[in-house]
Amino acid sequence: MGFTKALKCRECSREYPVEPIYVCEFCFGPLEAVYDYDGIKKVLTRETIAARPRTLWRYKELLPIAGEPQVGLDSGFSPLIKADNLARILGVKELYIKDDTVMHPTLSFKDRVVSVALTKAKEFGFDTVACASTGNLAHSVSALGARSGLKRFVFIPASLEQSKITASVVYEPNLIAVDGNYDDVNRLCSEIANKHRWAFVNINIRPFYAEGSKTMGFEILDQLGWQAPDHVVVPCASGSLLTKVWKSFKEAHKIGLINDLHTKVYAAQATGCSPIAAAIKSGADVIRPVKPDTIAKSLAIGNPADGYYATAVVRETGGYGEHVSDAEIIHAIKLLAATEGIFAETAGGVTLAAAKRLIEAGKIDKNGSTVICITGNGLKTQEALAGHTGEVHHIKPNLASFEDVLAKIGR
Amino acid sequence: MGVKVRIPTPLQRLTGGKEEVEAQPGRIIDIIAALDKEYPGIAERISEGGKVRRFVNIYVNEEDIRFLSAENTAVSDGQEVSIVPAIAGGRI
Numbered sequence A: 001m002g003f004t005k006a007l008k009c010r011e012c013s014r015e016y017p018v019e020p021i022y023v024c025e026f027c028f029g030p031l032e033a034v035y036d037y038d039g040i041k042k043v044l045t046r047e048t049i050a051a052r053p054r055t056l057w058r059y060k061e062l063l064p065i066a067g068e069p070q071v072g073l074d075s076g077f078s079p080l081i082k083a084d085n086l087a088r089i090l091g092v093k094e095l096y097i098k099d100d101t102v103m104h105p106t107l108s109f110k111d112r113v114v115s116v117a118l119t120k121a122k123e124f125g126f127d128t129v130a131c132a133s134t135g136n137l138a139h140s141v142s143a144l145g146a147r148s149g150l151k152r153f154v155f156i157p158a159s160l161e162q163s164k165i166t167a168s169v170v171y172e173p174n175l176i177a178v179d180g181n182y183d184d185v186n187r188l189c190s191e192i193a194n195k196h197r198w199a200f201v202n203i204n205i206r207p208f209y210a211e212g213s214k215t216m217g218f219e220i221l222d223q224l225g226w227q228a229p230d231h232v233v234v235p236c237a238s239g240s241l242l243t244k245v246w247k248s249f250k251e252a253h254k255i256g257l258i259n260d261l262h263t264k265v266y267a268a269q270a271t272g273c274s275p276i277a278a279a280i281k282s283g284a285d286v287i288r289p290v291k292p293d294t295i296a297k298s299l300a301i302g303n304p305a306d307g308y309y310a311t312a313v314v315r316e317t318g319g320y321g322e323h324v325s326d327a328e329i330i331h332a333i334k335l336l337a338a339t340e341g342i343f344a345e346t347a348g349g350v351t352l353a354a355a356k357r358l359i360e361a362g363k364i365d366k367n368g369s370t371v372i373c374i375t376g377n378g379l380k381t382q383e384a385l386a387g388h389t390g391e392v393h394h395i396k397p398n399l400a401s402f403e404d405v406l407a408k409i410g411r
Numbered sequence B: 001m002g003v004k005v006r007i008p009t010p011l012q013r014l015t016g017g018k019e020e021v022e023a024q025p026g027r028i029i030d031i032i033a034a035l036d037k038e039y040p041g042i043a044e045r046i047s048e049g050g051k052v053r054r055f056v057n058i059y060v061n062e063e064d065i066r067f068l069s070a071e072n073t074a075v076s077d078g079q080e081v082s083i084v085p086a087i088a089g090g091r092i
Helices: A037-043 A046-050 A056-062 A084-090 A110-123 A136-147 A162-169 A182-195 A206-211 A214-223 A240-254 A275-282 A307-317 A326-340 A346-360 A378-385 A399-409 B028-038 B042-046
Strands: A004-009 A031-035 A080-082 A094-099 A128-132 A151-157 A174-178 A231-235 A264-270 A321-324 A369-374 B003-006 B020-023 B056-060 B080-085
Touching: A031 A206, A037 A056, A037 A240, A056 A110, A056 A214, A080 A214, A084 A094, A084 A326, A084 A346, A094 A214, A110 A128, A110 A136, A110 A206, A110 A214, A128 A136, A128 A182, A136 A151, A136 A162, A151 A162, A151 A182, A162 A174, A162 A378, A174 A182, A182 B080, A206 A240, A214 A240, A231 A240, A231 A346, A240 A264, A240 A307, A264 A275, A264 A307, A264 A346, A275 A307, A275 A321, A321 A326, A321 A346, A326 A346, A326 A378, A346 A369, A346 A378, B003 B028, B020 B028, B028 B042
Parallel strands: A094 A369, A128 A151, A151 A174, A231 A264, A231 A369, A264 A321, B003 B080
Antiparallel strands: A004 A031, A080 A094, B003 B020, B056 B080
């Protein structure tokens, strides 16, 4: 038996049974899983966790499943890298990269949420899973769904680049290309979800799916020896990851996995799509939707569903928000690769570039510990770097030609 | 001809299971008020004090009314209105 007590409306606090529903029938507020923390506290200790395999499921009592994990049994526990080279350049004492570029099996943090969503879909008895996505989520649902024997419908905007289509279609889902942009696809999917009894991971399974993001936070604490960092910088698309990382820290504190919690949470966005960062910076209470225009396509959600809550977390913790230009994103991708040997997708460039600005502005204390969350692999967004990478040295296949180049390189 | 309004699952209990209902042309806020006369309870679920609730998206012919004139957006004969609860982005 799991420890999930109910689903609860985040707006009006009405409670609902644990079912594939996602909005409050009364006020349309989002539903969130609530747990029996007293029960969890008795069984989930640092020792129990340490004895388990290094996967995202080692914190399973804090995830909204009723039985045993069924999907993504090899996912999670990505490296937490101590980034000393980068720390020197940014002028901070203690810097870590939470590196989800190497997540199994599809190289982004979406394998966390999809592992939880598909396990829950199986518990609910669904035989078909679906999602609307232009990239990482589509890859993860396609791959993890294939291994778990689920039928899959993946909806994408028809204009999507071929390389992204290949990375989904290779797993042989039913790939549906919709004549419209991403928001059109999302809207259509919520209408399809009304009609067909499928598990749409980011619609009717969303309360469960979203909880999977907490595993990134649990792992950070676990890998820091159950200490909370002073600062954590999180990229924002819908804002869900940021709110869930903070929720994971609070839960770990509540059940005694960490003794002290003082972390400030920072939101990173691209200037071309920054409704959350803009609200934080202006002190506004409302999130103004925007029409996205940025190379960080995986963060380009103009109308972020969790924007309001992400803003509230940043305020509650004393953090801040920052947005960065496309040029800064490219610079940061290259900086991370050249200093720490990690190739992040554009979203990773956003997070690092925002962290850099926050450090330079004194919003992040140089003497504290900082974790930067890198959510996806750069091999997926190589086109963003076209024309911006270092030069290739062309030579003839002889020693003289090589020595000429070596002299030019100057070493 | 009228205006076609698509009703999301959580509200279909109020419309007797109907996924689509008809309304007269007018501003969004007037259409909501008119729907509430026929299906009592709808207005308070999707709006509060004359404003559409934070977690409700309304589209007129596929365009979010926040990019039009919000609650005052005029809907004419033959146009379609979709009421859609905010959902998580699945782009990333």
